[in-house]
Amino acid sequence: MFVGDRLDIIIFGATGFTGKRTIPQLTKLIKSENLSLTWGIAGRSKARLKDTLLEIHEETGEDYNKIPVIIADIDDKESIERMTASAKIIINIVGPYIFYGERVVAACLKSGTHHVDVSGEPQYMEFIQLRYHEAAKTRGIYLVSACGFDSIPVDLGIVFLQKNFYGTLNSVATYMYIRKDGGPYPGATTHFTTYESAIHAIAHYKQLRDIRSKLFREKLPAVDHKVETKWCGFFKNKYLEKWCTVYPGSDRSVSLRTQRYMFTACKQRPIQIQCYVGYDSFLHLLTTLIFSAIILVLSKLNFTRKLLLKHPKFFSGGFASHEGPSKQKQENTTFNVILLGRGWCEILLDPTDEFYEPPEKLGLARVSGKNPGYGATCLMLTMSAIMILTENDKMPDG
Numbered sequence: 001m002f003v004g005d006r007l008d009i010i011i012f013g014a015t016g017f018t019g020k021r022t023i024p025q026l027t028k029l030i031k032s033e034n035l036s037l038t039w040g041i042a043g044r045s046k047a048r049l050k051d052t053l054l055e056i057h058e059e060t061g062e063d064y065n066k067i068p069v070i071i072a073d074i075d076d077k078e079s080i081e082r083m084t085a086s087a088k089i090i091i092n093i094v095g096p097y098i099f100y101g102e103r104v105v106a107a108c109l110k111s112g113t114h115h116v117d118v119s120g121e122p123q124y125m126e127f128i129q130l131r132y133h134e135a136a137k138t139r140g141i142y143l144v145s146a147c148g149f150d151s152i153p154v155d156l157g158i159v160f161l162q163k164n165f166y167g168t169l170n171s172v173a174t175y176m177y178i179r180k181d182g183g184p185y186p187g188a189t190t191h192f193t194t195y196e197s198a199i200h201a202i203a204h205y206k207q208l209r210d211i212r213s214k215l216f217r218e219k220l221p222a223v224d225h226k227v228e229t230k231w232c233g234f235f236k237n238k239y240l241e242k243w244c245t246v247y248p249g250s251d252r253s254v255s256l257r258t259q260r261y262m263f264t265a266c267k268q269r270p271i272q273i274q275c276y277v278g279y280d281s282f283l284h285l286l287t288t289l290i291f292s293a294i295i296l297v298l299s300k301l302n303f304t305r306k307l308l309l310k311h312p313k314f315f316s317g318g319f320a321s322h323e324g325p326s327k328q329k330q331e332n333t334t335f336n337v338i339l340l341g342r343g344w345c346e347i348l349l350d351p352t353d354e355f356y357e358p359p360e361k362l363g364l365a366r367v368s369g370k371n372p373g374y375g376a377t378c379l380m381l382t383m384s385a386i387m388i389l390t391e392n393d394k395m396p397d398g
Contacts, residue, residue, distance in 0.1 A: 006088050007038045007087045008038050008088050008089065009040075009088070009090075009091060009389070010040050010090055011041045011093065012042045012043070012091065012092050012094055013092065013093035014041035014043055015043045016093055016193065017374070018374060019043075020055070022091065022378040023053075024062070025379045025381075026382045029383065029386060037389065041053070041067060041070070042070040044072070046071055050069060053069075074094055074100050077103070077107070080104060080107045081107045081110060090104060090114070090115050091382065092104050093118065095196070096124075096201075097197070101117060102124075108143065109132060109135055113141060114144075114388050115141070116142075116147045116385050117145050118147055118150070119150075120150030120151070121197055121200070121201045122201070122208055122253045123208055126253075142388050144388070146250060148377035149335070150250050151255065153176075153335070153337045153367040154254075154337055155254055156367070157337055157366075157367040158172050158258070159258070160367075161363055161364075164363070167344050167346060167347060169269075169341050169342075169343040169363070170223070170271060171225075171227040171341070171342050171343070172273055172342075174276065174339050175237060175240055175244060175276050175339075176278065176335065177240070177279070177336055178333060178372070181333075185325075185329035187318075187323065188313065188318060188324055188325055189320070191325070192321060194320065195316060195320035196312075199308050202295070203299045203305055221270070223272065224355070227272045229246065229274045242278030244276040244277065244285075251275045255273050259271055259273070263351060270351075298315070324374075330371045331371060331375070334369065334372075335368060336368045337366065338364070338366055339365040340362065341364070341365070342359040343361050344359055
């Protein structure tokens with residue numbers, strides 16, 4: 001079937017909750033940008049893949065009759081290798097990535113295929129970088145994670161603030177909060193697969209120390225004006241009028257990897273990063289902290305972890321479910337990320353130089369959008385894949 005040229009893009013995991021929402025985003029982008037890109041979908045069941053295309057056709061009116069359907073089972077190495085050999089880039093939406101991601105990455109490396117995913121699992125991302133970065137660089141392919149709400153808004157928001165600060169940026173504190181317009185909307189806020197990935201990320205968190213000790217052997221330069229992250233407890237942000245606590249997602253670790261790269265490759269002074277999440281009321285914050293503490297404790301043991309995964313709605317307080325959020329709830333949910341930067345008006349000639357006086361300049365930026373989990377995420381994911389294909393000359397060397 002794929003004699004000759006490969007397909008440009010294959011969406012692997014197209015029948016899942018996120019996969020079904022990625023297909024329309026890819027279709028819209030190809031049309032709106034007038035791109036000549038070929039694409040297909042992949043998964044274990046040919047019947048389910050065809051049913052997915054029919055379901056999306058009925059929703060959108062788009063004709064998907066000629067879209068190739070590829071059979072690929074995550075437990076079948078040969079089928080995964082055939083799939084990756086059939087595309088220039090794989091959009092991988094099969095998680096938890098800590099269990100299944102490496103299989104697709106290894107196949108991509110073998111076939112010389114780019115790879116993007118929406119992982120928010122630091123252990124997986126940094127393990128892949130440790131094991132496959134040099135080989136991918138040699139082959140000239142990109143293996144890029146965190147191509148969704150975790151963690152593009154924060155990472156690009158910091159880069160934007162850095163470029164427009166007109167001075168020297170010392171630190172950035174990010175405050176993310178979600179707003180639901182109208183409602184109330186019953187049902188979960190997130191799908192089970194997102195919840196499942198978070199549970200396993202917590203369970204395997206101790207692996208990070210060993211991975212990072214091998215991956216980041218060279219330390220970044222120490223700074224004189226250190227900003228401490230408020231790791232414990234909560235606080236009221238008087239400017240946002242929100243109750244805030246540390247954001248437990250991957251935003252900070254992803255952004256710090258970007259800062260490390262910019263220091264190494266571009267001699268740019270690395271900035272300190274703090275990430276927080278905000279809530280409208282103290283009760284909402286307290287409820288979230290209680291459920292988070294329960295999940296944190298129960299994630300540690302195999303037996304209790306199985307209970308968490310068997311009863312997601314109960315243990316998350318209704319936040320996660322196998323059904324996921326309703327379409328109405330998704331469309332009426334918006335996200336905001338406020339970025340507060342501190343630094344100096346002057347620019348240092350050397351990134352390792354330091355200022356004597358504490359930071360006196362402030363900078364503000366905001367990133368916002370709709371439907372963070374499954375609308376904005378799917379859009380960011382498909383845009384990431386398209387940019388690697390169409391703007392490869394602007395991509396970093398690694």
